[in-house]
Amino acid sequence: MIHDPYIILPLPDSWPYDPGRSLRPLGCRINLELPGLGGGWRVCTPGGMPPVGDAVPLEGAHGRGGILRAGDTVMRPYRRGGLLRHINERTYRTHLRFAAEYAVHRGLWEAGFPTVEPLGYAWRPVRFGVEGVMFTRWAEGDSWPRNWEVGVTRTDVLRQAIGALCDWGLWSPDLNATNILFPPDGGILLLDWDRARFEPQPSNGGEDLWPRYRARLERSLRKLGAPAETLAVIGPARRP
Structure with a gap:
Protein backbone atom coordinates (compact mmCIF):
# COMPACT_ATOMS: atom_id res chain seq x y z
CA MET A 1 0.00 0.00 0.00
CA ILE A 2 1.46 3.38 -1.01
CA HIS A 3 1.20 5.88 1.80
CA ASP A 4 1.97 9.51 0.86
CA PRO A 5 -0.96 11.63 2.02
CA TYR A 6 0.53 15.15 1.92
CA ILE A 7 1.72 17.39 -0.90
CA ILE A 8 4.70 19.69 -0.31
CA LEU A 9 4.77 23.21 -1.78
CA PRO A 10 7.16 24.01 -4.65
CA LEU A 11 10.56 25.30 -3.61
CA PRO A 12 11.22 29.05 -3.82
CA ASP A 13 13.57 30.42 -6.47
CA SER A 14 15.96 31.47 -3.70
CA TRP A 15 16.38 27.92 -2.33
CA PRO A 16 20.10 27.60 -1.43
CA TYR A 17 20.49 23.80 -1.37
CA ASP A 18 21.00 21.20 -4.06
CA PRO A 19 18.29 18.51 -4.29
CA GLY A 20 18.81 15.50 -2.07
CA ARG A 21 18.23 11.82 -2.69
CA SER A 22 14.64 10.79 -3.40
CA LEU A 23 13.15 8.38 -0.90
CA ARG A 24 11.14 5.27 -1.66
CA PRO A 25 7.38 5.48 -0.97
CA LEU A 26 6.13 4.01 2.26
CA TRP A 138 20.96 8.17 13.39
CA ALA A 139 23.52 10.92 12.78
CA GLU A 140 26.60 11.64 14.83
CA GLY A 141 26.87 15.03 16.49
CA ASP A 142 26.20 17.14 19.57
CA SER A 143 23.05 19.14 20.15
CA TRP A 144 23.69 22.85 20.57
CA PRO A 145 23.28 22.92 24.39
CA ARG A 146 26.10 20.39 24.74
CA ASN A 147 28.61 22.62 22.96
CA TRP A 148 27.62 26.28 22.89
CA GLU A 149 30.92 27.36 21.30
CA VAL A 150 30.32 25.27 18.18
CA GLY A 151 27.15 27.21 17.47
CA VAL A 152 29.07 30.47 17.49
CA THR A 153 31.43 29.16 14.79
CA ARG A 154 28.58 28.08 12.51
CA THR A 155 26.51 31.25 12.53
CA ASP A 156 26.23 31.57 8.74
CA VAL A 157 24.98 28.03 8.08
CA LEU A 158 22.40 28.30 10.87
CA ARG A 159 21.05 31.60 9.61
CA GLN A 160 20.99 30.27 6.05
CA ALA A 161 18.91 27.27 7.13
CA ILE A 162 16.39 29.39 9.01
CA GLY A 163 16.22 31.85 6.13
CA ALA A 164 15.46 28.98 3.74
CA LEU A 165 12.56 27.87 5.93
CA CYS A 166 11.25 31.43 5.93
CA ASP A 167 11.44 31.69 2.13
CA TRP A 168 9.59 28.37 1.77
CA GLY A 169 6.93 29.53 4.22
CA LEU A 170 7.53 26.59 6.55
CA TRP A 171 6.93 27.30 10.23
CA SER A 172 8.29 24.73 12.69
CA PRO A 173 7.18 25.56 16.25
CA ASP A 174 9.56 22.98 17.80
CA LEU A 175 12.72 24.52 16.34
CA ASN A 176 14.68 25.17 19.52
CA ALA A 177 18.33 24.84 20.53
CA THR A 178 17.96 21.17 21.50
CA ASN A 179 16.84 20.34 17.95
CA ILE A 180 19.95 21.82 16.32
CA LEU A 181 22.66 19.19 15.85
CA PHE A 182 26.30 19.95 15.04
CA PRO A 183 28.03 17.06 13.23
CA PRO A 184 31.78 16.65 13.93
CA ASP A 185 32.70 17.29 10.28
CA GLY A 186 30.98 20.68 10.12
CA GLY A 187 27.61 22.09 9.12
CA ILE A 188 24.36 21.64 11.00
CA LEU A 189 21.35 19.35 11.07
CA LEU A 190 17.89 20.50 12.15
CA LEU A 191 15.63 17.95 13.83
CA ASP A 192 12.00 17.35 14.80
CA TRP A 193 9.34 18.58 12.37
CA ASP A 194 6.29 17.74 14.48
CA ARG A 195 3.49 20.28 13.86
CA ALA A 196 5.51 22.02 11.11
CA ARG A 197 3.22 23.60 8.55
CA PHE A 198 3.30 25.79 5.47
CA GLU A 199 1.85 29.26 5.95
CA PRO A 200 0.83 31.94 3.44
CA GLN A 201 3.74 34.32 2.96
CA PRO A 202 3.80 38.03 2.06
CA SER A 203 5.77 39.29 -0.92
CA ASN A 204 8.71 40.34 1.28
CA GLY A 205 10.37 36.93 1.28
CA GLY A 206 9.24 35.42 4.56
CA GLU A 207 10.01 38.43 6.76
CA ASP A 208 7.14 37.60 9.11
CA LEU A 209 8.57 34.16 9.93
CA TRP A 210 12.10 35.36 10.68
CA PRO A 211 11.20 37.22 13.92
CA ARG A 212 9.05 34.26 15.02
CA TYR A 213 11.95 31.84 14.56
CA ARG A 214 14.30 34.26 16.26
CA ALA A 215 11.97 34.71 19.24
CA ARG A 216 11.52 30.94 19.52
CA LEU A 217 15.27 30.31 19.56
CA GLU A 218 15.97 33.20 21.94
CA ARG A 219 13.41 31.86 24.41
CA SER A 220 14.97 28.41 24.13
CA LEU A 221 18.52 29.72 24.63
CA ARG A 222 17.58 31.75 27.68
CA LYS A 223 15.66 28.86 29.20
CA LEU A 224 18.69 26.59 28.76
CA GLY A 225 21.08 29.11 30.30
CA ALA A 226 23.09 29.72 27.13
CA PRO A 227 26.10 32.08 27.32
CA ALA A 228 25.38 35.65 26.29
CA GLU A 229 27.47 35.41 23.10
CA THR A 230 25.21 32.68 21.71
CA LEU A 231 22.26 35.07 21.55
CA ALA A 232 24.07 36.97 18.78
CA VAL A 233 24.15 33.82 16.65
CA ILE A 234 20.45 34.01 15.83
CA GLY A 235 20.83 37.50 14.40
CA PRO A 236 18.79 40.70 14.59
CA ALA A 237 15.04 40.96 15.01
CA ARG A 238 14.76 41.85 11.32
CA ARG A 239 16.16 39.44 8.79
CA PRO A 240 19.72 40.38 7.75
Whole structure:
Protein backbone atom coordinates (compact mmCIF):
# COMPACT_ATOMS: atom_id res chain seq x y z
CA MET A 1 0.00 0.00 0.00
CA ILE A 2 1.46 3.38 -1.01
CA HIS A 3 1.20 5.88 1.80
CA ASP A 4 1.97 9.51 0.86
CA PRO A 5 -0.96 11.63 2.02
CA TYR A 6 0.53 15.15 1.92
CA ILE A 7 1.72 17.39 -0.90
CA ILE A 8 4.70 19.69 -0.31
CA LEU A 9 4.77 23.21 -1.78
CA PRO A 10 7.16 24.01 -4.65
CA LEU A 11 10.56 25.30 -3.61
CA PRO A 12 11.22 29.05 -3.82
CA ASP A 13 13.57 30.42 -6.47
CA SER A 14 15.96 31.47 -3.70
CA TRP A 15 16.38 27.92 -2.33
CA PRO A 16 20.10 27.60 -1.43
CA TYR A 17 20.49 23.80 -1.37
CA ASP A 18 21.00 21.20 -4.06
CA PRO A 19 18.29 18.51 -4.29
CA GLY A 20 18.81 15.50 -2.07
CA ARG A 21 18.23 11.82 -2.69
CA SER A 22 14.64 10.79 -3.40
CA LEU A 23 13.15 8.38 -0.90
CA ARG A 24 11.14 5.27 -1.66
CA PRO A 25 7.38 5.48 -0.97
CA LEU A 26 6.13 4.01 2.26
CA GLY A 27 4.42 0.67 2.62
CA CYS A 28 2.45 -0.20 5.75
CA ARG A 29 2.31 -3.53 7.57
CA ILE A 30 0.20 -4.22 10.63
CA ASN A 31 0.66 -5.92 13.99
CA LEU A 32 4.47 -5.74 14.11
CA GLU A 33 6.94 -5.59 16.99
CA LEU A 34 9.20 -2.61 17.60
CA PRO A 35 12.45 -3.05 19.55
CA GLY A 36 11.88 -1.98 23.13
CA LEU A 37 8.31 -0.81 22.45
CA GLY A 38 6.30 -4.03 22.23
CA GLY A 39 3.86 -5.21 19.59
CA GLY A 40 0.68 -4.24 17.81
CA TRP A 41 2.24 -1.53 15.66
CA ARG A 42 1.27 -0.51 12.15
CA VAL A 43 4.68 0.24 10.64
CA CYS A 44 4.91 2.67 7.71
CA THR A 45 8.39 2.49 6.17
CA PRO A 46 9.78 1.55 2.74
CA GLY A 47 8.73 -2.07 2.48
CA GLY A 48 6.89 -1.86 5.81
CA MET A 49 9.99 -3.14 7.60
CA PRO A 50 10.45 -2.29 11.30
CA PRO A 51 13.81 -1.28 12.81
CA VAL A 52 16.06 -4.17 13.81
CA GLY A 53 18.50 -4.63 16.66
CA ASP A 54 18.42 -4.12 20.38
CA ALA A 55 16.85 -0.89 21.57
CA VAL A 56 18.99 1.31 23.80
CA PRO A 57 18.33 4.84 25.13
CA LEU A 58 19.83 7.44 22.81
CA GLU A 59 22.74 9.07 24.59
CA GLY A 60 22.65 12.84 24.69
CA ALA A 61 19.04 13.09 23.50
CA HIS A 62 16.99 16.02 24.70
CA GLY A 63 13.22 16.25 24.70
CA ARG A 64 10.52 14.52 26.67
CA GLY A 65 12.28 11.19 27.12
CA GLY A 66 11.88 7.71 25.74
CA ILE A 67 14.02 8.20 22.61
CA LEU A 68 15.65 4.92 21.59
CA ARG A 69 18.22 3.78 19.07
CA ALA A 70 18.08 0.39 17.33
CA GLY A 71 20.98 -0.10 14.94
CA ASP A 72 21.15 3.05 12.82
CA THR A 73 17.51 3.93 13.46
CA VAL A 74 16.36 6.48 16.04
CA MET A 75 12.85 5.87 17.40
CA ARG A 76 11.20 8.98 18.86
CA PRO A 77 7.88 8.28 20.58
CA TYR A 78 5.39 11.10 20.39
CA ARG A 79 4.94 12.86 23.74
CA ARG A 80 2.87 15.88 24.62
CA GLY A 81 4.42 18.88 26.36
CA GLY A 82 3.07 21.59 28.64
CA LEU A 83 0.36 21.04 31.20
CA LEU A 84 -1.50 18.67 28.88
CA ARG A 85 1.16 16.01 29.42
CA HIS A 86 -0.12 15.50 32.97
CA ILE A 87 -3.54 14.53 31.60
CA ASN A 88 -2.75 12.86 28.29
CA GLU A 89 0.94 12.30 27.59
CA ARG A 90 0.96 10.13 24.48
CA THR A 91 -2.52 9.51 23.07
CA TYR A 92 -3.61 11.28 19.87
CA ARG A 93 -6.92 11.19 18.06
CA THR A 94 -5.57 9.77 14.78
CA HIS A 95 -2.27 8.90 13.12
CA LEU A 96 -2.48 11.88 10.76
CA ARG A 97 -0.17 14.01 12.92
CA PHE A 98 2.59 11.44 12.45
CA ALA A 99 1.94 11.18 8.71
CA ALA A 100 2.05 14.97 8.37
CA GLU A 101 5.42 15.23 10.11
CA TYR A 102 6.89 12.53 7.90
CA ALA A 103 5.61 14.27 4.76
CA VAL A 104 7.21 17.59 5.72
CA HIS A 105 10.43 15.90 6.81
CA ARG A 106 10.60 13.94 3.58
CA GLY A 107 10.06 17.11 1.58
CA LEU A 108 12.94 18.82 3.39
CA TRP A 109 15.26 15.85 2.91
CA GLU A 110 14.53 15.52 -0.81
CA ALA A 111 15.04 19.27 -1.20
CA GLY A 112 18.56 18.94 0.21
CA PHE A 113 17.83 20.78 3.46
CA PRO A 114 20.28 19.97 6.31
CA THR A 115 18.30 17.45 8.33
CA VAL A 116 18.55 13.78 9.27
CA GLU A 117 17.08 11.18 6.93
CA PRO A 118 13.42 10.35 7.67
CA LEU A 119 12.73 6.60 7.65
CA GLY A 120 9.00 6.43 8.41
CA TYR A 121 6.71 6.12 11.39
CA ALA A 122 4.50 3.68 13.27
CA TRP A 123 1.29 3.85 15.25
CA ARG A 124 -1.03 1.58 17.22
CA PRO A 125 -4.43 1.89 18.89
CA VAL A 126 -4.40 2.78 22.57
CA ARG A 127 -7.42 3.58 24.73
CA PHE A 128 -9.52 6.11 22.80
CA GLY A 129 -6.94 7.01 20.19
CA VAL A 130 -3.48 6.07 18.95
CA GLU A 131 0.15 6.47 19.96
CA GLY A 132 2.99 6.95 17.52
CA VAL A 133 6.72 6.70 16.89
CA MET A 134 8.84 8.56 14.32
CA PHE A 135 11.85 6.83 12.71
CA THR A 136 14.94 8.73 11.54
CA ARG A 137 18.47 7.77 10.56
CA TRP A 138 20.96 8.17 13.39
CA ALA A 139 23.52 10.92 12.78
CA GLU A 140 26.60 11.64 14.83
CA GLY A 141 26.87 15.03 16.49
CA ASP A 142 26.20 17.14 19.57
CA SER A 143 23.05 19.14 20.15
CA TRP A 144 23.69 22.85 20.57
CA PRO A 145 23.28 22.92 24.39
CA ARG A 146 26.10 20.39 24.74
CA ASN A 147 28.61 22.62 22.96
CA TRP A 148 27.62 26.28 22.89
CA GLU A 149 30.92 27.36 21.30
CA VAL A 150 30.32 25.27 18.18
CA GLY A 151 27.15 27.21 17.47
CA VAL A 152 29.07 30.47 17.49
CA THR A 153 31.43 29.16 14.79
CA ARG A 154 28.58 28.08 12.51
CA THR A 155 26.51 31.25 12.53
CA ASP A 156 26.23 31.57 8.74
CA VAL A 157 24.98 28.03 8.08
CA LEU A 158 22.40 28.30 10.87
CA ARG A 159 21.05 31.60 9.61
CA GLN A 160 20.99 30.27 6.05
CA ALA A 161 18.91 27.27 7.13
CA ILE A 162 16.39 29.39 9.01
CA GLY A 163 16.22 31.85 6.13
CA ALA A 164 15.46 28.98 3.74
CA LEU A 165 12.56 27.87 5.93
CA CYS A 166 11.25 31.43 5.93
CA ASP A 167 11.44 31.69 2.13
CA TRP A 168 9.59 28.37 1.77
CA GLY A 169 6.93 29.53 4.22
CA LEU A 170 7.53 26.59 6.55
CA TRP A 171 6.93 27.30 10.23
CA SER A 172 8.29 24.73 12.69
CA PRO A 173 7.18 25.56 16.25
CA ASP A 174 9.56 22.98 17.80
CA LEU A 175 12.72 24.52 16.34
CA ASN A 176 14.68 25.17 19.52
CA ALA A 177 18.33 24.84 20.53
CA THR A 178 17.96 21.17 21.50
CA ASN A 179 16.84 20.34 17.95
CA ILE A 180 19.95 21.82 16.32
CA LEU A 181 22.66 19.19 15.85
CA PHE A 182 26.30 19.95 15.04
CA PRO A 183 28.03 17.06 13.23
CA PRO A 184 31.78 16.65 13.93
CA ASP A 185 32.70 17.29 10.28
CA GLY A 186 30.98 20.68 10.12
CA GLY A 187 27.61 22.09 9.12
CA ILE A 188 24.36 21.64 11.00
CA LEU A 189 21.35 19.35 11.07
CA LEU A 190 17.89 20.50 12.15
CA LEU A 191 15.63 17.95 13.83
CA ASP A 192 12.00 17.35 14.80
CA TRP A 193 9.34 18.58 12.37
CA ASP A 194 6.29 17.74 14.48
CA ARG A 195 3.49 20.28 13.86
CA ALA A 196 5.51 22.02 11.11
CA ARG A 197 3.22 23.60 8.55
CA PHE A 198 3.30 25.79 5.47
CA GLU A 199 1.85 29.26 5.95
CA PRO A 200 0.83 31.94 3.44
CA GLN A 201 3.74 34.32 2.96
CA PRO A 202 3.80 38.03 2.06
CA SER A 203 5.77 39.29 -0.92
CA ASN A 204 8.71 40.34 1.28
CA GLY A 205 10.37 36.93 1.28
CA GLY A 206 9.24 35.42 4.56
CA GLU A 207 10.01 38.43 6.76
CA ASP A 208 7.14 37.60 9.11
CA LEU A 209 8.57 34.16 9.93
CA TRP A 210 12.10 35.36 10.68
CA PRO A 211 11.20 37.22 13.92
CA ARG A 212 9.05 34.26 15.02
CA TYR A 213 11.95 31.84 14.56
CA ARG A 214 14.30 34.26 16.26
CA ALA A 215 11.97 34.71 19.24
CA ARG A 216 11.52 30.94 19.52
CA LEU A 217 15.27 30.31 19.56
CA GLU A 218 15.97 33.20 21.94
CA ARG A 219 13.41 31.86 24.41
CA SER A 220 14.97 28.41 24.13
CA LEU A 221 18.52 29.72 24.63
CA ARG A 222 17.58 31.75 27.68
CA LYS A 223 15.66 28.86 29.20
CA LEU A 224 18.69 26.59 28.76
CA GLY A 225 21.08 29.11 30.30
CA ALA A 226 23.09 29.72 27.13
CA PRO A 227 26.10 32.08 27.32
CA ALA A 228 25.38 35.65 26.29
CA GLU A 229 27.47 35.41 23.10
CA THR A 230 25.21 32.68 21.71
CA LEU A 231 22.26 35.07 21.55
CA ALA A 232 24.07 36.97 18.78
CA VAL A 233 24.15 33.82 16.65
CA ILE A 234 20.45 34.01 15.83
CA GLY A 235 20.83 37.50 14.40
CA PRO A 236 18.79 40.70 14.59
CA ALA A 237 15.04 40.96 15.01
CA ARG A 238 14.76 41.85 11.32
CA ARG A 239 16.16 39.44 8.79
CA PRO A 240 19.72 40.38 7.75
